[in-house]
Amino acid sequence: MKTGFKRATVPLALLTLTALTAAGCAGGDSGSGSNKVTVWMYPVIMDPKANAAYWDGIEKGFEAAHKDLDLAVEQLPWENRDQKLATAFGSGKGPDVVLLGPDQIPQFQANGAVQPVDRAIEKARSAFRPAALEAMTQDGKVYAAPIYHTVTSTLYNKKLLDKAGIKEPPATWDALKAAAPKLKRAGVATLDYSASNEASLNMSFYPLLWQAGGKVFDESGKKTAFSSPEGVEALTFLVDLYKAGAVPRSALTNANLFTDQALGKEQVAMGYTNTPSDAALAEKTWGKGNAIVGPALTGPRKQVCFGMPGGLGINARTKNLTGAEKFITYMTEPAQIRSMGTAGGFFSPRTDVTVPNGSPFAKEYEAALAHTFPGEPHPAARQLMALITPEIQAALTGKKSPEQALEAAAKEGDDLLARQR
Amino acid sequence: MSKLEPRETSPDDALPTAPPAAAPAEGAARAVAAAAAAGRRPAPARRREALVGLAFVAPMLALFLVFRFGPTLGAAFLSLTDYRLSGEWDFIGAANYTRLLNDDLFWESLGVTAVYTALYVPMTVLLALGTAALLYRTLWLRGFFRGLFFLPYVTSIVLAAVIWKWIYEVEDGLLNSTLGALGLGEIDFLGNESLVLPSIAAASAWKGFGYSMLILLAGLQSIPREVTEAATIDGASAWQRFRWVTLPLLRPVLFFVLVIEAIQAFQVFDAMYVMTAGGPVRASYSLVYFLYDSGFKFFDFGYASAVGLVLFLVVLVFSLIQRRLIGREED
Known part of the structure; x- marks a missing residue:
């Protein structure tokens, strides 16, 4: 097959795919010239104005x-x-540098879409938190340089807990189960949860699975491992809460967006939070003193929550590798780590840099940081979520038992892993 | 031409001075004369005329070839490869199509799309026909109402879907609040597998009926008043006039609208993506959603292209049916 033919045909075909799905390519032309470095960034700082000013x-x-x-x-x-x-x-387009999370790296690395950033972080390498760097590492090479660290801990609405006569925010599975009937009598649900196909399981089901002692993939990474007694225990816990009205019914299709969903609308007493600015927004909405940031939820076997570094990766087809590496080196310098953390309410991915945090919730997040787990890196991690979610929905709606749902998801998941190159 | 058949449209018909009865015959005679005149033109003049015509069509033709025809061919080719994110690919023949035929999810999504189409098309066409008939009879503020009914069509589908999602919400949605106020129980419109497709179809019908309404209104306005007046004189009731006079004369326009809406329905994605993300339990997981996931979640571009080609064939079949039916009507 001639290379020229390949070059001409494939972009045309991709154009069709884009047009057919209306998914669209964002940002227009992102190609960089010889002295230009293009970066794709996301609203890491919640306030749009502050985000724009920072960048x-x-x-x-x-x-x-x-x-x-x-x-x-x-x-x-x-x-x-x-x-x-x-x-x-x-x-073959895209930016020179892009913000990546640990669960994105394996799939893009496996497909040859990103390249290592080891050279860019050569001098700072020993300063990073080992766990943060490990989360960004694939086959011994670092594919994204950490610039911040998140913690997804629990967030409670004190007003609603008080209304139900609950003095201590429920921080364990047992406490949650005990709180559910009291909160229901007070007219609210207990736990905000998203079972939507577009929601990440890292923020919903996986923490429950880890708290029960389960895993998503087996050691070899060639088989799924969530259809296990621990997985069934986690899903049964969730289904029981849903059936008891402790999880809002809108959970089936809603994403966990604070501002628009049950937690923000004070229909549920507990949810999750990523940054102190989340908690600050909650306090602003619910009234002073009504937002409580709690510890990582404790399950039958582990106290664990999701938390991950955000890092900068390099497009494998960048035309300006030197410029991209210089930008990454710049962003991982202490001054930028500090300013990023301060502006976004994040934690430092470097052990030698402390982010000055004036948030009244900083202490709680710091405590939860010790229990964070960045997820199980796998090239098919994201794809697998698309197969598990409908089965979780089937269990929640009573169409399948937790065992049947997880078995069905595992079958589809194992087929997917078998197809991986 | 029978009186019950739609009138041939020609610029002459619109002349206010032409006597109604003589107009069609006159128009036809002029057309024949014009054709004969054209036939007598020398060949270079005809060629020049054709070239001028081509020059006018060329920009649109170029756009069509570059943005429609070319990509379609490209997708057809891509569906025969295992194109990867890195840009590498191998030719794998019909393997993507074989896999597609054995993929339960493909059939499931095709089934969802077919059911959605069966719900959406009648809802939209009936709504469009009803409002077009009302507008046709409305003389006061007709333009205002026409604009009002057309407004949802020009609204962003994402915006419309978000609003309808709020309306359908279980906890405090407009519909459930109303049902609650009436002492009726809550209905989980989007969380119930049986209700989710009718609910999305209703929202989409609200969003999309304006376009068909305008076409049907134009169709109604093209029906000669003397035909319905004759039926009235013969003692036909309003329903009989609509059923036996208006509807048969409207048939070509109605077929057009039906086919356009069916094609639209087969390509449903946005509303499902925003309102339910394909759930619950894939009850609203359409063919285009399946295509989207295959390409952009599973990065299986070759496979996604095969799905796109199948969708293209389905739409093509509908278009051919439309052509055939309308062609037969015109004959």
Whole structure:
């Protein structure tokens, strides 16, 4: 097959795919010239104005430090970021540098879409938290340089707990089960949960699975492992809560968006939070003193919550590798780690940098940081979620038992893993 | 031409001075004369005329070839490969199609799409026909109402879907609040596997009926008043006039609308993506959703292209049916 033919045909075909699904490629032309470095960034800082101001400052600071380079930070929404990146990478376009999470790396690395950043973090390597760096590592190479760290801990509405006569926020499975009938009598649900196909299981079912002592993949990574007694225990816990009215019925189709969903509307007493700015927004909505950030939820076997570093990766087809590496080096310097953490309410991925955090909730997040788990890296991690979610919905609606649902998901999941190259 | 058949449209018909009865014959005579005149033109003049015509069509033709025809061919080719995210690919023949035929999820999504189409098309066409008939009889503020009914069509589908999602919400949605106020129980419109498709179809019908309404209104306005007046004089009731006079004359337009809406329905994605994300338990997981997941979640571009080609064939079949039916009507 002639290479020229390949070059001409494939972009056309990808164009069709994009048109057919209306998914669209974001950001227009992201190709970089020889001195241009393009970055795809997301609203890591919740306040849009503050986010724009922060990245404007980064552009100016970087260009002042590297007068030969022209930095363009393009802002994209969080929604469909994998899809947009896949479209861009697949058509040989996309940014030079992009923000990546640990669960995105294996799939893009396996498909040859990203390249290692080891050279860019050579000097700072020993300063990173080992767990943060490990989460970004694949086959011994680092594919994204951590610039911040998140913790997904619990968030409670004190007003609703008080209304139900609950003095201590329920922090264990047993406490949750005990609180559910009291909260129901008070007219609210207990736990905000999203079983939507578009919601990440890292923020919903997987923490329950880990708390029960279960795993998503087996040691070899060639088989799923969630259809286990621990998995069934986790799903049964969730189904019981749903049947008891402790999880809002809208959970089947709703995403966990604070502002629009049950937690924000004070229809449920407990949910999850990623950053102090989440908690600050909750307090603003519910009234002073009504938002409580709790510890990582404790299951029958483990106290664990999701938390991950956010890092900068490099497009395998970048035309400006040197510029991309210089930007990553710049962003991992202590000054930028500190400013990023301060602006976004994040934790430092470096042990030698402390982020000054004026949030009244900082202490609680810091405590939960010790229990964070960045998920199980696997090239098919994201795809597997698309197969598990409908089965969780089937269990919640009573169409299948937790055992049947997990078995069905495992069968589809194992087929998917068998198809992986 | 029978009186019950739609009138041939020609620019002459619109002339206010032409006597109604003589107009069609006159128009036809002029057309024949024009054709004869054209036939007498010398060949270079005809060629020049054709070239001028082609020059006018060329920009649109170029756009069509680049953005429609080319990508379709590209997708057809891609469906025969295992194109990967890295840009590498191998030719795998019909393997994607074989896999598709054995994929339960493909059949499930095709079934969902067919059921959705069966719900959406009648809802939309009936709504469009009803409002078109009302507008046809409305003389006061007709333009205002026409604009009002057309408004949802020009609204963003995402915005419309978000609003309808709020309306359908179990906990405090508009519909359930109303049902609650009436002392009726809550209905989980989007969380119930049996109700989710009718609910999405109703929301989409609200969003989409405006376009068909305009076409049907134009169709109604093209029916000569003397035909319905004759039926009235013969003692036909309003329903009889509609059933036996208006509806048969409207048939070509109605067929067009039916086919356009069916094609639209087969490509449903946005509403399902926003309102239910394909759930619950894939009860609203359409063929285009399956295509989207295959390409952009599973990065299986070749397979997704095969799904796209199947969808293209389905739409093509509908278009051919439309052509055939309308062609037969015109004959």
